[in-house]
Amino acid sequence: MDASQQNWLELETPTGRRVRVLTQVHPRAQRLSLTMGVGGPRVSTPRGTHPSQVKAFLRENAPWLERKLRELERAGQRLATPTPGRRESLLWRGERLPVRWEMASLPWVRIEDDAAVIGVQLDRPDARQIVQRVLRAYVATQMKREVARLAREFEPQLGRGIVSTRLLPLKSLWGSLSVRGRMTLDLALMLAPPTALEYVVAHEMCHLWVRNHGPRFWQRVESIYPDYLETRTWLSQRGHAVKAELARWVGTELGT
């Protein structure tokens, strides 16, 4: 999407809460629509919509937006982009870890048993962007090792192996497998409980034998990962919160 067609609007809800909403011109939009996505609230508008129309639409839907925000907060989902130096928490492998900020000239990330430690020069004006960059690189590095371990584990059982892996934030999928055997996985899986990544790797590797999602495919998944149903349900019900958490930390722009 063209960045010039994006704009931020600030909206005041009936209880006086101020919410930032992304407005985006969508070439195929027929009418105004307000959605609560990975990057927070967003309004899609058809081309040529007057800003006053957008504002009126938002005022009209402010109670809905507030209700939705409250629902997400109750479910434990955080929405605001993290600010370096402030009290924060990071979802890592299914556990919410408090973030400990440290002053460091070269940025780094370390996950300890009871905290996520992020070293960054806190007084820099672009500290937030630095944290996004360094965390994205950290998640990818850790995930690469974990995926290699899982692939090694499943390979003898399957008799076939993946050719290579690619890790990046994905919008709606958790993973995919190309015809050449290259596996693409969502970086957000590293934030979910470890079983999520295990299941998705097992799932994609079973596609090396069966390219569809028919009964033969699920039989094969069950043979190497018996608890797949539980994790699959978890991903479909709670997965969006994990994707939102990744977007909160590494930015809302998806893909590379």
Added chain:
Amino acid sequence: MYFRNLSLFRFSTTAAKQIDGDLETRLAAHRARPCGPFEMATRGWVSPFGGEQALHHGVGNYTLLTLGGEDKLLPAACVNAVLNEKLAAIAAERGKPPGGRERRRLKEEVLNELMPRALARPHRLAGYLDLDRGWAVIDTASKKPAEALLTELRNTLETFPVFPLDPEESPQALYTSWLSGGELPEGWVLGDECEMRDPQPKGAIVRLSRSDLSGSELQEHLKSGKQVTRLGLVVEDRLSFTLDENLVVRKLRFLEQATEELEATERDSAAAEFAARFALMCLSLTPILAQLEKTFRLSRPKARA
């Protein structure tokens, strides 16, 4: 004959067994030939030594192969110019331009007319196989020609499963740590070139060449969270190269110390000189590939029954 760039691939011990005494006959069945009048490109094997000599050259467990062929040069602009002339003539005659189907037919006609007159550009690409350790090393930095060579090899041997590298350790993370003062593999030192990227989509890119990589301007970029995606390295004063995020080796240069032993000895023929250079190259690259394997944890594909 030294390779300038290296695209690396791996193969299993089972695949290595396919390279046997029969190789020369199999290669001969896929010998390169010139383009026919209506062919755009041809591919096949040529002798690494040039001329009509053997189609492969083996030293120990290293086998050198050279893919040859021709590509016809027929720029789209030339085809369109002739086509437009024809279309204009037809439009003037009939009073209306010809329809889509007829245009396609005319384009085919123009291609058939021009192709026999087009110049053919010769193509050559060398690669070697390290059968012991399962490396396929191809002298190019681009993916497409490297894969074309492997496809031809697969056609020649009927089957030859070769895999791209899949490092367990992220190259970007390692390059970034090396440049931030981390420890490099033994005998490796930083070169004079690097590329840094903001890992976010459409992020900033900084390229430095012929620069001191310990300078403060570079540290400033690292402080802003940029990741190193390409890094120049020098190994034991013998070799220098640039490694990228996909572990493609570029700008490979054999430094004086590596080549001076070779220059010192005289050889009778060009073929002997060539063979000596190939042996020196393989022996110099083997420890580098072993180091890459260890540092980035590149596993060799498992043999399958």
